[in-house]
Amino acid sequence: MDISAVNNLSFEDYFNVFGNVVEKSPFIAAALWSRRPFNSLNDMHVAIDHFIDDLTESGKVGLLRCYSELAGRDLQGGTLSRESQEEQAQAGLYTLQSWEASHITQLNTKYWEKFGFPFIICARMNDKDRILQQLSECCRNEYVVEFLRAIEEVKKICHLRVQALVLTD
Numbered sequence: 001m002d003i004s005a006v007n008n009l010s011f012e013d014y015f016n017v018f019g020n021v022v023e024k025s026p027f028i029a030a031a032l033w034s035r036r037p038f039n040s041l042n043d044m045h046v047a048i049d050h051f052i053d054d055l056t057e058s059g060k061v062g063l064l065r066c067y068s069e070l071a072g073r074d075l076q077g078g079t080l081s082r083e084s085q086e087e088q089a090q091a092g093l094y095t096l097q098s099w100e101a102s103h104i105t106q107l108n109t110k111y112w113e114k115f116g117f118p119f120i121i122c123a124r125m126n127d128k129d130r131i132l133q134q135l136s137e138c139c140r141n142e143y144v145v146e147f148l149r150a151i152e153e154v155k156k157i158c159h160l161r162v163q164a165l166v167l168t169d
């Protein structure tokens, strides 16, 4: 659908389509309904980015905590969202060797224990080797570095999800 079709959707249809552009934070899509009409796809991106940037720190941390870990329990248990499942599959996280799977589990645990939210990276822009390498390196970062990086990765993931739903202009 193009941006004018987006603007003409009923709230229910809009919410069904865009509700998970920010993983398990449907309130963001619901809030952005008030920003219509969007002038362009980029206008939607900017509106979402500004909404996220305007959240309090605790609001941002809550948003980060809604993301499932990469190759984590949700992937193993088949409880990932459709979008996350597609993104993680595309990065090769469903076909890890056993040593890779145990390594990412160990690093994810170390990361969560250090920062209080899961390691987040845009899987569609990476592959399993780069994800493992980034996770390992990011475990050594300071809190503020990871907090800011994670928010920017959330935006990248969101932009790709919105782009997939709306024809580019």
Ligand SMILES: NC(=O)NC1=NC(=O)NC1=O
Pocket: 023, 067, 068, 069, 070, 083, 084, 085, 087, 088, 118, 119, 120, 121, 122, 123, 124, 157
């Ligand atoms: N923890 C994560 O990085 N999760 C994710 N990255 C993606 O690209 N999609 C996800 O669900």
